[in-house]
Every structure is written in C-alpha cells, then in structure tokens.
Amino acid sequence: MVEEGNAISARDAPRVPWGRGLLAAAGLAALGYGIHGLLTAARATHPTQAARWLIGGVLAHDLIVAPVAALVGLALTRLVRAPYRAVVQGALLVSSAVLLSSLPLWRGYGGAPGNPSVDPLPYGRNLALVLGAIWLAAGALIAARATRARGDQAGHDQNRHAQRRGDRIQPGQIRYEQGLPLPRRDIRHDWGKPLPEGPVGVGPAERAEGGEVPAAAPPGLGEGEAGGRRVAENLGVAEEGPEEGS
Amino acid sequence: MRLATRRLPEPPAFLRRGPLREDAFPSRLHHPRVAALLGLWLGAAFAVCFATGLISHFMQHPPSWLDWPSRPVNLYRLTQGIHVITGLTCVPLLLAKLWTVYPRLWEWPPLRSVAHAAERLSVLPLVAGAIFQLATGIANIAQWYRFRFFFTVTHYWVAWITIGALAVHVAAKLAVVRANVGPGRARGPVPDAPVPDAVTRDVPGPGVPDPGVPAEPAGGGLSRRGLGIAVGTAVGVIAVTNAGQFVPGLAAVDLLAPRRPDVGPQHLPVNRTAAAARVVTVARDPGFRLDVVGPRPYSLTLAELLGWERHTVRLPITCVEGWSADATWHGPRLRDLLDAAGVPPDATVRVESLERGGYGKSEVRPPHARDPLTLLATGLNGADLGLDHGYPARLIAPDRPGVLQTKWVHRVVML
Numbered sequence: 005m006v007e008e009g010n011a012i013s014a015r016d017a018p019r020v021p022w023g024r025g026l027l028a029a030a031g032l033a034a035l036g037y038g039i040h041g042l043l044t045a046a047r048a049t050h051p052t053q054a055a056r057w058l059i060g061g062v063l064a065h066d067l068i069v070a071p072v073a074a075l076v077g078l079a080l081t082r083l084v085r086a087p088y089r090a091v092v093q094g095a096l097l098v099s100s101a102v103l104l105s106s107l108p109l110w111r112g113y114g115g116a117p118g119n120p121s122v123d124p125l126p127y128g129r130n131l132a133l134v135l136g137a138i139w140l141a142a143g144a145l146i147a148a149r150a151t152r153a154r155g156d157q158a159g160h161d162q163n164r165h166a167q168r169r170g171d172r173i174q175p176g177q178i179r180y181e182q183g184l185p186l187p188r189r190d191i192r193h194d195w196g197k198p199l200p201e202g203p204v205g206v207g208p209a210e211r212a213e214g215g216e217v218p219a220a221a222p223p224g225l226g227e228g229e230a231g232g233r234r235v236a237e238n239l240g241v242a243e244e245g246p247e248e249g250s
Numbered sequence: 251m252r253l254a255t256r257r258l259p260e261p262p263a264f265l266r267r268g269p270l271r272e273d274a275f276p277s278r279l280h281h282p283r284v285a286a287l288l289g290l291w292l293g294a295a296f297a298v299c300f301a302t303g304l305i306s307h308f309m310q311h312p313p314s315w316l317d318w319p320s321r322p323v324n325l326y327r328l329t330q331g332i333h334v335i336t337g338l339t340c341v342p343l344l345l346a347k348l349w350t351v352y353p354r355l356w357e358w359p360p361l362r363s364v365a366h367a368a369e370r371l372s373v374l375p376l377v378a379g380a381i382f383q384l385a386t387g388i389a390n391i392a393q394w395y396r397f398r399f400f401f402t403v404t405h406y407w408v409a410w411i412t413i414g415a416l417a418v419h420v421a422a423k424l425a426v427v428r429a430n431v432g433p434g435r436a437r438g439p440v441p442d443a444p445v446p447d448a449v450t451r452d453v454p455g456p457g458v459p460d461p462g463v464p465a466e467p468a469g470g471g472l473s474r475r476g477l478g479i480a481v482g483t484a485v486g487v488i489a490v491t492n493a494g495q496f497v498p499g500l501a502a503v504d505l506l507a508p509r510r511p512d513v514g515p516q517h518l519p520v521n522r523t524a525a526a527a528r529v530v531t532v533a534r535d536p537g538f539r540l541d542v543v544g545p546r547p548y549s550l551t552l553a554e555l556l557g558w559e560r561h562t563v564r565l566p567i568t569c570v571e572g573w574s575a576d577a578t579w580h581g582p583r584l585r586d587l588l589d590a591a592g593v594p595p596d597a598t599v600r601v602e603s604l605e606r607g608g609y610g611k612s613e614v615r616p617p618h619a620r621d622p623l624t625l626l627a628t629g630l631n632g633a634d635l636g637l638d639h640g641y642p643a644r645l646i647a648p649d650r651p652g653v654l655q656t657k658w659v660h661r662v663v664m665l
Contacts, residue, residue, distance in 0.1 A: 024421045031417025035375060038410030048403040054382075057397060058408070061381035062374065069345070070352050077277065077471065086470025093472040094480035101342035101484035102491075105388060106506040114394025114508075119523045119638075121514035122393050130505040134491060 087153070088146050095142035099135055106131065254365040266358055275353040278467045283430040284474050288347040288481070289423070290431065293416060295340050296380070300413045302333035306570060307406055309651055312615070320621040323648040327568040330651070331496035334572025335489055337387045342484035344380055346477060372418045379412030391571045392508045402570075495573040511575035516630050518577050520638045521569060521652065527605040529658050530637065538642055540626075543663040544591030552642055556628055558582035563623045569652035579627040579646045581635075585620055587662065595620055598665045601645050604658040612654040613665070618647045626659060 042049050076096065084092050108114045108123075110131045115123040268274070309318050309326060319325075361367045383405065390401045466474055494504025495511060504510050509519050524530045540550045550558070560580050568574040588599065596616050603610045618624055624647040628635055635641045640657030647655065 024424055027424075028418050028421035031414045031419075031421065034410050034414030034417060036414070038407050038412075038414060041407040041410065042404070045403050045407065048400040049407060050399040050404075053397060054399050054404050054408070057386070058378040058382050061385055062378045065348060065377070065381060066352075066355060070349065073349060074275075074352075081471065089470050090472045090476045094476055094483070097342065097346070097477075097480045098484040098487060101345065102487055102506070104345075105338045105341045105488050106491075108389055108392035108394040109506060109508060113396075114389065114392040116393060116523070116526065118525050119520055121509070121519040122521075123508050124510060124513045124519075125505070125507075127506065130491075134487065134505055138487065 087149050091142050091145045091149065095138055098138050102131075102134055102138070254368070255363050257363055258359075258361055260359045269353075269356040270358050272358070274356065277471065278469050279350050279472065279474060279477055280353050281350070281474065282426055284477065285347065285350045286423075286427040286430045287478070288343060288350060289427065292340065292343045292347050293420065295336050295343060296413070296416060299333055299336045299340070299383075300409055302329045302336070303406070303409055305329045306333060306651065310402075310570070310654065317615045317617050318649070320617045320624070320648050320650070323565065323623070324568075324574075325649045326651055327496060327566055327574040330568060330570060330572055331493075331574065334387070334391060334496075335492055337384060338492055339485040339488050340380075340384055341388075341488065342481050344384065346481045348377070350477075369422050372415060372422065375411055376415035376419050379408050379415055382408050383412055393571075496568075498576060507573070508571070509569075509573040511573060514575075515636045515638050516577075516633065518567065518575050518630065518639065519569075519573065521571070522605075522609070522657075524637045524641075524658070527603075527658070529604045532604050533637060533641055533658050538660065540643060540659070541661045542587050542591045543661065544588065544593040544597075545664075546590075546592040548591060555582065555626075555643060559586060560629075561622075561625060563625060563646070565623060565646055565648055567646075567652045567655060568650070578631050579625055580629040581625045581627040581643065583622060584614070584624045584626050584645070584647075584662075585622065587626060588619060588664075591662075591664070593664045600663045600665055601656045601659050602661040602663065603656045604660050609653060610656075612645070612656045614645070614647070618650060621648060623648045626662075 042054060043051055077093070080089050080092060103110075106127070109125075110127040112127075266272075306326075306329065308316065312318055361370070386397070386401060386405055386408075389396060390405070395401070472480065488506075490503055491506040492504070494500035494502065495507035495509045498511075501510055501512055511519065514520050524533060536552070538552050540555050542548055542550070559582060561583050562578060562580040564576060564578050566574045566576045584599075588597075593599065597619075598616065599614050599619055601612050601614055614624075624645070626643045627640075627646045628643050630636065630639055635644065640659070643659045644657040645655050645659055
C-alpha cells in the first residue's frame with residue numbers, strides 16, 4: 005500500500021525536468037550553509053551538544069513516541085468498539101498535541117524565580133479546562149454516534165435475521181435508500197400474516213434476474229429464483245397468487 | 251546515473267522480523283495520499299515559520315545595506331506572533347505526518363539502490379531538524395534552558411538545515427504528491443462492491459458507478475478524513491489557547507501560553523528583571539547621568555531628563571518570544587535629544603545600557619532614530635518607569651523587537 009507512491013514516481017515524468025534538480029541543489033546548498041554556520045559559531049552553538057539534541061529528538065520519536073502510539077492504537081482495538089474508537093483516537097491525538105506543545109508550562113519547568121510575569125498562569129487548571137473541553141466534545145460525538153447506531157439497529161436486526169435464515173448476503177446488495185421508511189413489525193398484512201422481517205426495497209440483482217417479485221413485498225435475498233420462492237413461502241402464497249386470505 | 255539506481259543485493263529473508271514484516275502496520279492511515287496532504291500543510295507551515303524567522307533574525311542583525319522601516323508599528327508583532335503560533339501548531343501536523351510514514355522507517359529491503367539510500371538518508375536531517383526546532387522553540391518561550399547552546403544562534407542555523415532538507419525532500423517526492431493529490435491524480439480500478447466504512451454511511455448506490463477513486467479500506471478506527479479532522483482540531487485548539495499572548499483582546503482565552511500581556515509590574519510583562527541584569531544598585535544611583543555623545547556632547551541629570559519636553563505615545567513591546575503587550579509611554583523624544591547634540595539626521599546611534607553583556611547595547615538606525623514615536627521613555631502607563639522595566643530611562647520605538655528596546659539607558663553615542 006505504501007509502495008504505490010514509489011511505483012508511480014518511476015513512470016511519472018516531471019513537467020519541468022530540471023526543476024526538481026534545481027530544487028534539490030538549492031536544498032543541498034541551504035543544508036550545507038546551515039551545517040557550516042553551526043560549526044563556525046561553535047562557541048555559541050556547542051556543536052556536540054546540538055548534535056546530541058538533534059539525533060536524540062529523532063531517536064526519541066522513532067523508538068519511543070511512535071511505538072507508544074502503535075501500542076495505544078492496539079489497546080484501543082481491543083477495548084473500544086468501532087465507531088467509537090475513531091472518536092477516542094481523535095481526542096487522544098488532540099490531547100497529546102496540546103500536552104506536548106505546552107509541556108514545560110504544566111510540568112513547571114523553566115521560568116525565572118525572580119520574575120513572576122514569566123509562565124504566570126495556573127497551567128494545571130487551564131490544562132484541565134482545555135482537556136475537559138476536548139473530552140466533553142468527544143463524549144458528545146460518541147453519544148451522537150450511539151443514537152445513530154440505535155436508529156440503524158432495526159435495519160441491522162433484519163439483516164441478521166436474514167443471515168440466520170442461511171441466505172448469503174452479497175456486499176452491496178442491501179441498500180438503504182435515503183428516505184424510505186423502515187418496515188414496522190406491528191403492521192398486519194392483508195393476508196392475515198404479519199410481514200416477515202426483511203429489508204425494504206428490491207435490489208437490482210433481483211429485478212435484473214426477472215424474478216416475479218411484487219413491488220410491495222420484501223425482496224428475496226440471494227439469487228432471484230430461490231428468493232422469489234422464499235418470498236412466496238413467507239407470504240403463505242405458494243404458487244397460487246395473492247387471493248388467499250383476503 | 252545508472253550506477254546509482256542499480257539494485258543492491260537483498261538481505262536474507264529471515265531477518266524480516268518485527269516491524270520489518272510486511273503486515274506489521276495494518277492501519278489504513280499509512281497511505282501516500284495522507285502523507286502527501288499532511289506534507290503540503292506541514293511544508294506550508296514550515297515555510298511561513300522560516301520566512302517570519304528570517305525577518306526576526308534580520309531585524310536583530312541587519313546587514314549594513316538594509317535599514318528596517320519603523321512603520322507599520324505592529325509589523326514585528328504580527329510576524330513574530332505568527333512565527334510562534336505556526337511553530338506550535340506544527341506539533342500535531344508533524345506527529346501525524348511522522349505516524350503516516352512510520353512504516354517507511356522499516357521498509358524492506360532497507361537499501362534498494364544507492365539512489366534509494368541517498369533519498370532515505372536525506373530524510374534524517376529533515377526529521378531531526380524539524381523536531382529540534384519545535385522542541386527548542388517550545389523550551390525557549392517557556393524560558394526553560396535545559397540546553398547549553400545559545401538558543402538564538404543554534405535555532406537560526408538549524409533552521410537553514412531544516413529548510414534545505416525540506417527542499418530536497420520536496421524535490422524527491424514531487425511526483426508522489428502529484429500522483430496522489432489534486433485533479434490529475436492516479437485512479438485505481440473500481441472494486442466490484444465498495445465496502446462501506448464502519449464510521450460513515452457513504453455507500454455509493456448501484457446506479458451511480460464511481461469513476462474510479464480507489465476506496466479506502468474498511469476499518470473500525472480513525473478514517474483518513476477523521477485524521478484530517480483531528481489534526482485540524484488540534485491545530486485550532488493550540489492556536490486559540492496561545493493567540494491571546496500577542497493578539498489584543500484575546501487575553502481571556504490565553505490559557506496555555508507562557509505569557510499574558512497584562513500580567514506583570516505596571517500591567518506589562520518583564521523579560522529580564524533588574525536583578526537578573528545586575529543593575530539594581532547602579533540604576534537607583536541618584537548620581538545617574540544620561541550622556542548624549544555627538545558633535546556637541548552633553549550630559550543630563552535625572553531631574554533634567556525628567557524635565558525635558560515630554561511626549562506620550564502608545565506602543566507595544568513585541569518580544570522575540572512571540573508575546574506582545576500595548577502600553578502608554580511618556581518621556582523625551584530621542585530625535586529631540588539627538589538634535590540637541592547636533593547629531594545629523596542620517597546618522598546611526600548606539601544606545602547603551604547599564605547592563606553589561608550582549609544585550610547591553612543596541613544600534614538605532616535613522617528610520618527609528620528619527621521617528622517621532624521613538625522615545626527615551628521615563629514613564630509607563632501614567633507612572634514612573636519601574637525598575638524592572640528600565641528605570642530611569644529605556645528606549646521604546648515602533649516596529650522593533652523587544653530585545654532591542656534597551657533598558658537602563660545611560661549613554662547615547664553617535665556612530
């Protein structure tokens with residue numbers, strides 16, 4: 005997946021062939037200028053210390069920060085269900101960014117003892133406020149998703165019922181068209197039997213296969229012919245047609 | 251050139267363990283499109299940071315041929331405020347970008363060719379420099395000096411290293427970006443039945459064939475759009491909780507910034523106290539005299555200085571650390587003091603402080619020296635200038651970094 009980019013780059017010819025080379029050369033020049041400056045101002049820059057901080061930063065990210073993020077993600081996979089996991093991941097991302105960008109402040113590092121105007125704010129309290137707001141928003145999002153999921157529950161239950169009847173559901177064959185009402189289980193059909201549970205709407209696969217499925221009836225799931233037969237069974241109609249029980 | 255792209259022998263397969271495995275990073279966030287989009291934002295942010303940082307550097311160390319203008323008054327406030335805020339908001343951008351490309355650190359084979367090795371090596375100064383700039387910047391604005399090197403000098407030179415490595419990186423990845431972002435991007439084959447994302451309900455209808463954007467694989471975690479929203483939210487939260495330190499009127503939401511513009515003696519923050527500058531005794535000396543050295547040099551006692559024709563101006567202190575605060579200053583105009591010494595209008599003067607050391611003097615070029623708003627202030631916000639703010643006199647000029655608004659001034663010399 006990540007290799008796609010490289011495969012494409014081999015085929016793609018740049019529009020301005022020397023533009024990339026020029027940019028790279030300018031970049032190398034700036035890079036060299038920076039290194040040269042760092043080494044010549046040695047009394048101020050302490051190149052060995054600077055180098056230690058430069059390499060140390062990369063190592064800290066690659067060997068600590070990223071693996072920790074991976075482990076947290078793994079733990080979330082076990083602990084939090086989708087779709088709520090995404091909200092928790094997002095809130096964790098925002099929280100860690102806020103924490104890192106203000107780290108010396110809430111840890112109490114820095115500042116000057118004789119100068120109360122440096123780092124003067126109650127950072128612990130303010131951090132709690134900001135993090136609280138972030139997680140409050142996350143909670144609201146989770147609640148919104150929970151309500152939406154409950155609204156889908158009826159449809160999903162019908163899906164699962166159909167699955168239990170042994171029908172194979174092809175991905176994409178069940179579609180919830182926007183605006184169609186979900187079937188109500190308490191409606192008694194004209195034929196004296198309650199409507200069998202099944203999704204509303206007729207998939208194009210069924211229509212295309214020419215099965216004689218009445219428009220108002222629940223669709224046959226799976227192949228057209230077999231589905232049509234099952235619909236007829238459920239309606240108690242068998243092969244006679246819809247005169248029974250009217 | 252062909253030598254550089256010749257394939258190197260692949261290491262033995264049994265070494266491919268742990269993070270080197272092919273399926274070690276299954277998250278759908280590791281995709282070149284995500285990396286390209288985040289890279290565009292990060293590149294723009296770093297470019298803005300670099301440009302505003304250069305402005306700050308050259309305002310403090312102007313070359314001989316460049317005289318910075320003294321107007322608009324709030325120019326430095328804007329550029330330096332943008333510099334610090336952009337730097338802080340780069341934290342979530344950089345972390346997200348590094349996460350999406352993290353599997354590339356463990357790619358297999360590690361070295362395909364010499365060209366590949368060079369491209370991989372060029373990422374090292376970029377990542378190292380970027381993390382270094384953000385970390386030292388955050389430490390500096392909190393005045394946390396954990397390192398022994400001088401922040402200003404080192405931060406400047408590593409900025410050149412970072413921007414150079416960024417240019418090399420952009421040149422190397424230009425084709426990848428073009429292939430993944432924008433209207434001309436490559437499209438993959440249409441899958442038979444797009445699998446709906448567990449998060450969204452965007453299932454395309456059967457009658458509307460999708461022209462061919464490869465579907466994002468299904469998953470229960472953060473989607474690619476979700477990552478974008480989360481990063482954007484982080485950027486917004488950091489920007490809002492820090493903007494109050496330089497934007498007038500936002501002080502109420504200034505929750506996580508190292509300064510509040512109205513907190514300090516005389517409602518103005520202080521960077522370097524009199525005690526830290528070791529001028530407490532000598533500044534309070536009643537025998538203080540201000541020397542103005544020009545063609546007709548003279549010297550003023552404190553009483554004479556306070557009795558000089560006084561002007562009142564409203565100017566901000568715009569610190570290099572990114573915060574700015576407005577204040578009302580009163581005192582003699584620098585221009586008037588220089589005229590009395592016969593200093594010509596095109597002359598540069600040096601203002602010297604009682605404080606010894608690097609920040610003890612600053613150069614004032616003609617645009618600032620002749621500006622009617624530039625004062626040698628003796629009063630702040632209606633009262634006498636406090637000791638920590640530069641008693642008995644400090645330079646205050648428009649569009650000038652706070653470090654150059656010299657405090658405890660005792661001598662003005664024509665150069």
